[in-house]
Amino acid sequence: MTETTEIMTETLILTEALKTALTARFTALADDEITLSHRVAEWTGHAPLLEEDIALANIAQDELGHGTLWLGLRAALDGSNADALAYHRDAAEYRNVPLTELPKGDWAFTMVRQYLFDAWEVLWLDTARQSSYVPLAEAAAQALREEKFHLQHTALWVERLALGTPESTRRMQDALNQLWAYALGLFDPLPAEADAVAAGLLPDVAALQTRWLGLVRGHLEGVGLSIPSASELSASPLPYSRSQHTEHLAPLLADFQRVAREFPESQVW
Amino acid sequence: MTAPSAQTYWDALRGVADPEIPVVNIVEMGMVRGVEIGEHGVRVRFTPTFSGCPALHVIRQGITDALAAAGADAVTVENVFSPPWTTDDITPEARAKLETYGIAPPAPNGESSLFMTLEPEAVRCPRCGSFDTRITASFGSALCKRMYVCQACREPFEGMKSV
Incomplete structure (x- = not known):
């Protein structure tokens, strides 16, 4: 993740507050991509089919590429270093949603999580293509073309497993029950993001949630799965957020960051 | 000795293969958007294909090496994202x-x-x-x-x- 990206100068004037909001969102996006990429890559060599092993390795690589894009956008704003951010922040400093740090679980869990995330990312990117912050609009257009392949792939797996055998259906419903509340965490607005949304710099996550619900509800219910009800969700709210992680993030980062921390002077691996 | 022309550099870039698909070069794949000769050396405007593609690192190094061999003193490879690369750019x-x-x-x-x-x-x-x-x-x-x-x-x- 070392290359720097020269960002085109734009006429838009960014106040410090807007820069802070953009930096926070780029960090959140990058951390989602990095942690999910790591979880997906854990299937390499272990997936149930060779083709799926390859597919997940591809998806993990794409998500890591997107993480690099977001950290490049952040670097252009605050002069930070992508490698330092990825490899030398501890769990308490990571700003990913708890959804992406949960252990990979079984195949159904992996596919449901990836599907819910892909649908969010496709919609976020689609909206961000219109951002008045040109570097974001360009990066979103690039990433969207790759992300669409993920959504196509995971939407098919959701259908295949939900309509497969009683065992696969049961596992899909279990995964959805566990993941749904975590997925909704994607739509929590970041602190101080409102002005950047009003200025047309960042997508409005509340509006995205409506689109996302329409998309995933239709697909999931269409293949016979049921989405946890609002009353079930409010009965046991999640105690986790982008700044309050589960116990699973620290071990993930220990694995992901190990080589970089053991050999801090190395430039290439 | 006269300084190499932009055409010389374009020809040199046609010698840089895509490491994933070595039969094609980066110019005919549409990855090179521009070559500019300035006071501080040669600047190549390069469009990444897939953002997570590991071959990009190799290609950037290949550009620098090829232009140095063609006579460039200093080479800068600049990422250009707009408009994004598309497979329609392949000749x-x-x-x-x-x-x-x-x-x-x-x-x-x-x-x-x-x-x-x-x-x-x-x-x-x-x-x-x-x-x-x-x-x-x-x-x-x-x-x-x-x-x-x-x-x-x-x-x-x-x-x-x-x-």
């Missing part, structure tokens, strides 16, 4: 080379809808030319490829994703 010559190499070239991209459908364009078998093919895996050995099989000649083959 007809490179498409023919891909097909000869056994990789079905990408179908025209167009502005595809947000939610893609399964393979709208028929893909031609690079071995026998039949359109009686089907996709066997949505992802392949590199981010830019997917897997197919020809139902006419039974040959499995790779095809480039259309983006």
